Amino acid sequence: MAKPKKIAGGWGALSSSLHFLRRESFLKGNATLLRMNQPRGFDCPGCAWPDPKDASVTEFCENGVKALTYETTSKRATPELFARNTVTEMGTWDDFTLENTGRLTHPMAYNAMTDHYEPIGWDEAFARIADHLRSLATPDEAILYTSGRTSNEAAFLYQLLGRLYGTNNFPDCSNMCHESTGVGMRESLATGKGTVTLEDFEEADAIFIFGQNPGTNHPRMLRELEKASKRGARIVSFNPLREAGLLNFTHPQHAMDMVFGRSTPISSHYYQLRVGGDLAAIRAVAKHILEKAAENPALLDGDFLTRETHGFEEYRRLVVETPWDLLLDQCGLTRGEIAEAADVYLGAKSVICCWAMGITQHRHGVANVQEIVNLLLLRGNIGRPGAGPCPVRGHSNVQGDRTMGITEEPSEDFLVRLEREFGFTAPRRHGYPVVHAIKAMAEGRAKFFFGMGGNFASATPDADFTWEALRRCDMTVHVSTHLNRSHVVHGKQALILPCLGRSETDLQASGRQSVTVEDSMSMVHASTGTNRPASEHLKSEPAIAAGLGQALFPGGPVDWDALVADYDRIRERIEAVVPEFNDYNAKIRRPGGFQLRNPAAHREWKTATGRANFSINPLPDLTVAPGRLRLMTLRSHNQYNTTIYASGDRYRGIEGERRVLFLNPVDMHELGLDEKSRVTIRSHAADGRERRAPGFRPVFYDIPRGCAAAYYPETNVLVGIDEHAVKSFTPMSKYIEVTLEAEC
Numbered sequence: 134m135a136k137p138k139k140i141a142g143g144w145g146a147l148s149s150s151l152h153f154l155r156r157e158s159f160l161k162g163n164a165t166l167l168r169m170n171q172p173r174g175f176d177c178p179g180c181a182w183p184d185p186k187d188a189s190v191t192e193f194c195e196n197g198v199k200a201l202t203y204e205t206t207s208k209r210a211t212p213e214l215f216a217r218n219t220v221t222e223m224g225t226w227d228d229f230t231l232e233n234t235g236r237l238t239h240p241m242a243y244n245a246m247t248d249h250y251e252p253i254g255w256d257e258a259f260a261r262i263a264d265h266l267r268s269l270a271t272p273d274e275a276i277l278y279t280s281g282r283t284s285n286e287a288a289f290l291y292q293l294l295g296r297l298y299g300t301n302n303f304p305d306c307s308n309m310c311h312e313s314t315g316v317g318m319r320e321s322l323a324t325g326k327g328t329v330t331l332e333d334f335e336e337a338d339a340i341f342i343f344g345q346n347p348g349t350n351h352p353r354m355l356r357e358l359e360k361a362s363k364r365g366a367r368i369v370s371f372n373p374l375r376e377a378g379l380l381n382f383t384h385p386q387h388a389m390d391m392v393f394g395r396s397t398p399i400s401s402h403y404y405q406l407r408v409g410g411d412l413a414a415i416r417a418v419a420k421h422i423l424e425k426a427a428e429n430p431a432l433l434d435g436d437f438l439t440r441e442t443h444g445f446e447e448y449r450r451l452v453v454e455t456p457w458d459l460l461l462d463q464c465g466l467t468r469g470e471i472a473e474a475a476d477v478y479l480g481a482k483s484v485i486c487c488w489a490m491g492i493t494q495h496r497h498g499v500a501n502v503q504e505i506v507n508l509l510l511l512r513g514n515i516g517r518p519g520a521g522p523c524p525v526r527g528h529s530n531v532q533g534d535r536t537m538g539i540t541e542e543p544s545e546d547f548l549v550r551l552e553r554e555f556g557f558t559a560p561r562r563h564g565y566p567v568v569h570a571i572k573a574m575a576e577g578r579a580k581f582f583f584g585m586g587g588n589f590a591s592a593t594p595d596a597d598f599t600w601e602a603l604r605r606c607d608m609t610v611h612v613s614t615h616l617n618r619s620h621v622v623h624g625k626q627a628l629i630l631p632c633l634g635r636s637e638t639d640l641q642a643s644g645r646q647s648v649t650v651e652d653s654m655s656m657v658h659a660s661t662g663t664n665r666p667a668s669e670h671l672k673s674e675p676a677i678a679a680g681l682g683q684a685l686f687p688g689g690p691v692d693w694d695a696l697v698a699d700y701d702r703i704r705e706r707i708e709a710v711v712p713e714f715n716d717y718n719a720k721i722r723r724p725g726g727f728q729l730r731n732p733a734a735h736r737e738w739k740t741a742t743g744r745a746n747f748s749i750n751p752l753p754d755l756t757v758a759p760g761r762l763r764l765m766t767l768r769s770h771n772q773y774n775t776t777i778y779a780s781g782d783r784y785r786g787i788e789g790e791r792r793v794l795f796l797n798p799v800d801m802h803e804l805g806l807d808e809k810s811r812v813t814i815r816s817h818a819a820d821g822r823e824r825r826a827p828g829f830r831p832v833f834y835d836i837p838r839g840c841a842a843a844y845y846p847e848t849n850v851l852v853g854i855d856e857h858a859v860k861s862f863t864p865m866s867k868y869i870e871v872t873l874e875a876e877c
Contacts, residue, residue, distance in 0.1 A: 135786035135795070135832045137375070140396045141348035141355060143383035145783055146195040147391070153778065157202035165205055165636050165664055169193050172724035176650050176660035178204055178282060178635040179773055181526045182353045183331050183652040186725060191386050194352035199771075199778045203615070204634035205664065208235025210616045215241060215250040224621040228591060228846065229777040232615045237631035238668035243623055250620075250629060255672065258628055259684035265581060265608045265626070266685060272299030273562065276570045276579050279305040279539045280586030281528025282635075284648035284660070286703045287674035288530075288537040289710075290696065291585055294682045296548075297557055297691070301564035302579070303539050306587055306774075307531055308567035309594075312861040313493035314524040315535070317502030321746050323739035326532065328521035328731055329485055330654050331357060336519030339367040339481035341474075342400075343411055343505065344491020344867070348378015348784060349770045351489075351525050355382045359397045367477045370400040372491065373408050373765065374795070374842060375835050377784040402474060406464045408763040408840040409755050409868045412497055413463035414471070415504040416752070420452050420460065421475035422511055432479055437513035441736060444747035448507060451749055463755050465837050483519030484509065489527075491765070494867040496753060498858035503748035510745055516736035526653045527774065529635075533651030536711060536729070541566050550710045556690050566862050567593060568854055575602035582624065584611040585674065586632075590619040591775035594852035594864035595824070612677055614667075617775070618846075631671050637662040639673045642698035648675070649704070649721050651729070657714075658726025675700065757839065757870055761817065762800065764869040766845040766852075775846050782844075787832070794873075795834035795842040804873060806831045811876040814843070816869050818853030826850050827876065841871065 138145070154162045168174035170184045170192040177193065179200040184192060193201075214234055220243065223231065240258045241250035253261075266275060277295045279288060292303060307315065315325030322328075334340070334357040347354040359382050362368060370379045380403070381396040390396070406414050426432040438445050461468060478484060486509055492501045506515075506522060514520035526532050538547055541564035548559040565573055571593060573579035582589070582603060589611075593599045603609055606624030612632050613620070620629055633639055639646040639662060647661040672680065679697035686693075696702050704717040713729045720727040738744050757763060768774075769782035769791060781788045785795070794812065796804075806812065813827040826848055836842060845866065856865040 135834055137786045138377040138784045140381040140383055141378035141784065142385050143396070144391065147385045149783065150195050150198040153199050153202045157206040157208070161664070162202045162205050165201060166193055166198065168663060169197065169201060169636070173661065175636050175662045176529055176658070177201070178529060180351045181529050181532060181653040182351045183654045183656050184725070185331055189386070195385070196349070196352050196773060200773055201636065203776065203778065204636055206235055208233070209667065210234040210237045212239050212241070212252045219248040220250065220621050220623070221248055228618055228775065229780070231621070232617055232776060234616050236614055236667035237616060237629060239670045240631060241629040243627035245625065253628070255680060258630060259680045262608070262610055262628065262681055263684040266298060269581060272560070273302060273564070274579050275300055275581040276302050276304065276565065276574065276583070278570070278582065278584045278587065278589055279303060279534055280584070281306045281531025281534060282586050283534055283674055284530060284650060285533045285537050285657070285707065286648050286700050287585065287678055288534040288539050289703060289707050290675055290678035290682065292538040293551070293555065293691065294678055294685070296551065296559045297686060299560050301541055301543060301560055301562060302570065303541050304565055304567040304570045305534060305539050306528060306592065307535060308862065309592060309864055310490060310531070311493055311524055311526055312566070312863045313498030313858050314502050316861040317499040318506065318522065321503050321506040321748055322515070322733040324731055324733045325535070326655055326731055327523045327653065328515060328734035329523045330728070333485060333519050333521060334361055337361060337366055337483050337485045338519065339369060339477050339484045341478070341484060341486045342368065342370045342379065343486065343488040344372065345487055345489035345525060346372070346376045346378060346767070347525070348376055349768055350527065352378070354525065355399070356384065358382070358399050359384060362397050362399055367401045367481065368399055369402040369474055369477055371404050371406050371411060371414055373405055373836055373840050375403065375405065379403065402477060404466055404470055404474060405837055406466055407837045408765050409495060409753070410464035411492055411501050412504050412750070413460045413752060414466060415508055416452060416455060417460040417464060417466070417471040418475045418478060419508055419511060420455065420457070421472050422479060423449055423452055425479065433511055434513035438510070441738070441745055442510055442747060443742040443744040444749065447749055448747035455752065459752065463752060478508070483517065484512070484514045485519070485521060485523050487523040487525055489525050491867055493858070493863055494865060496856070496858055496865055496868065497750070498863050499860045500748070500750035500753070503750060507747050510747060515745065516734055521734065524653070530650040532653060532655070533657070536651055537707065547710070554706060554709045568857055568862050568864065571599050571602050571854060574606055577605065580607045582606050582609045584619060586612055588617040588619050588775045590622040591617065591846040591849070594849055594856070594866065595854040596846070596850040598854050612674060630677055631668065632677060633662065633666055633671050633673045635660060635662060637664045637666045641676070641700070646673070646700045647721070648700065649726070655729040655731055656726055657721065657729060659721040675703065761870050761872055762839055762841045764814065764841045764843060764848070764851070764871045765867040766848045766869070767842055769844050790830070791844050792829045792847055793832045793843065794829040795836055796831050797836050797838045797840065798833045799838055801831055801833060806873070806875065808832060812873040813876055814848065814851060814871050815874060816851035816853065816871050818856050820853055820855055822853065824851050824853065
């Protein structure tokens with residue numbers, strides 16, 4: 134049986150950090166760490182958690198160390214590596230082996246005759262891409278994907294390039310993660326962004342955490358939770374698994390706690406609900422609150438509800454009419470547990486609600502988000518200190534990319550400003566989000582794929598279907614720092630364009646450049662790399678976008694060379710197009726940067742009703758056929774998104790393997806399985822297609838009956854392409870109906 138940890142951080146985090154530093158580049162990595170997340174340093178290439186105003190010189194976490202050592206590694210994926218190995222051979226390597234070859238050093242082009250990638254010059258690479266784009270029957274045959282690591286400057290140039298070309302096909306990693314958040318919150322509050330700041334965490338009386346594992350995915354958040362716990366705030370967690378980071382935390386940089394083995398309890402209340410049961414649990418909490426408020430109306434914020442909200446009475450009726458038995462059956466919690474959680478909410482003056490993928494990656498993901506907002510609205514917990522919605526986003530600039538126009542559905546205001554600044558007519562047709570882009574490639578409606586960062590082949594749902602869709606493309610292009618799965622699952626023509634890492638010096642014609650990023654709490658700040666680049670042949674992402682722009686539009690209307698020569702010029706054009714970026718260059722030169730204004734945080738509702746909207750959503754149908762389980766996919770502690778740093782998962786007690794399936798012991802016994810078994814996981818999507826993931830070892834785990842969990846990307850093959858959230862099209866990676874088949 135797995136022996137999961139009950140404490141996050143501590144000596145284990147310190148030991149792990151030292152291990153990865155030694156494995157990759159000890160001296161360089163240590164020196165570089167002291168510049169990460171510093172006012173005049175560079176932004177961590179990992180998660181988007183904000184930097185505190187009182188940041189110490191060691192403002193990094195264990196997983197930030199892993200991300201940095203991955204970037205500063207001494208290993209190199211040179212042309213010699215590609216000469217020794219065919220692409221077919223590399224396609225048999227696992228994800229860790231592919232990326233562990235090290236930093237890419239040269240632009241490479243696929244030779245179908247030899248089945249090898251071969252070096253190519255930058256000018257020739259840009260010319261090939263431009264020629265191919267010109268050959269397409271329509272600009273909408275091109276897919277322009279963006280990773281959340283891309284800087285504001287690169288994202289702005291990239292979207293400008295695509296819209297000059299004539300398409301809004303800008304799927305991005307948000308489509309697969311927090312798209313449900315954006316859709317849900319825009320309908321409720323007219324903003325897709327959270328309304329809280331780090332300072333609000335210092336004033337919250339209660340923090341509710343739904344579907345999030347900060348210990349692995351956002352470890353620096355544990356610092357804020359630790360401080361909140363120590364001052365007496367209640368922390369209420371809803372998660373099917375008991376995660377170490379939500380139980381206890383020892384800060385590895387607090388010497389006395391380390392020496393004496395002290396830890397801080399994080400969750401004061403922990404509820405292990407069934408997979409998919411979040412909406413029912415939140416509504417049950419609201420039902421308890423409304424029942425008590427029927428006797429004591431002062432428990433609700435009546436003035437706020439009357440002046441600031443729309444739809445409360447309809448929502449109240451919906452909740453009152455929803456039977457308790459149905460709510461409790463769906464969430465798997467008891468009436469007493471719901472009452473306990475609701476009483477914490479009622480007893481708190483100010484409440485923050487945090488969430489991540491465990492909320493968004495369901496068919497009812499948008500409804501989940503809106504139910505959280507409904508709960509906050511009941512007592513006016515939006516737009517005042519210590520309170521509000523806090524979606525915790527993943528990659529370091531995924532929020533900034535959207536601000537810069539990386540979206541398949543740009544606003545009319547944005548397009549008008551873009552046209553005015555650059556003198557062209559932008560396309561109005563909505564483009565493809567990720568799942569639609571995959572289907573367009575599979576059906577031959579899209580024939581060109583460009584990935585500005587990321588690992589599309591490993592990040593996407595329905596892996597077999599997606600890979601075949603990519604292979605049908607006439608050309609695939611990937612901007613990358615490392616070799617990954619997307620380079621060996623390629624189109625008829627394929628290019629790899631190697632780029633600078635976040636920690637590396639970006640020298641252009643005017644000298645050293647800084648880029649900017651936006652964190653999860655709308656703070657925009659500069660990031661300036663200082664390390665020597667891994668290869669003299671690397672280009673920055675803005676330079677790659679500009680180089681392609683120059684090749685595709687040699688006669689204008691944009692002077693790409695002038696823009697990329699000095700990134701201040703890019704920011705001047707951003708200032709003219711994107712609201713709230715006035716005095717951009719001056720503001721990013723201040724330590725800590727500046728915060729974008731969120732009207733909802735000031736109770737300015739830009740909705741059609743002019744108020745914050747209660748949302749009316751039916752409970753989902755969570756009926757599962759007999760013999761089936763609800764599978765959720767998740768990260769191990771040794772990975773970030775699709776990047777696998779090592780096998781194993783210290784916090785969950787897994788050593789040296791990844792193809793494990795976490796199961797309730799009773800379910801395992803009834804299925805006739807033990808921890809020496811091997812099973813094939815079979816999913817059951819509505820389209821009836823066969824989807825299997827073989828070779829998994831069942832592991833006894835503390836998880837509700839009828840539920841299961843396993844790591845992605847190994848389980849992405851099980852997520853049907855049409856199994857996605859209503860309205861947001863976010864893949865249902867946290868709710869997959871599966872059966873298990875024992876292997877001989």
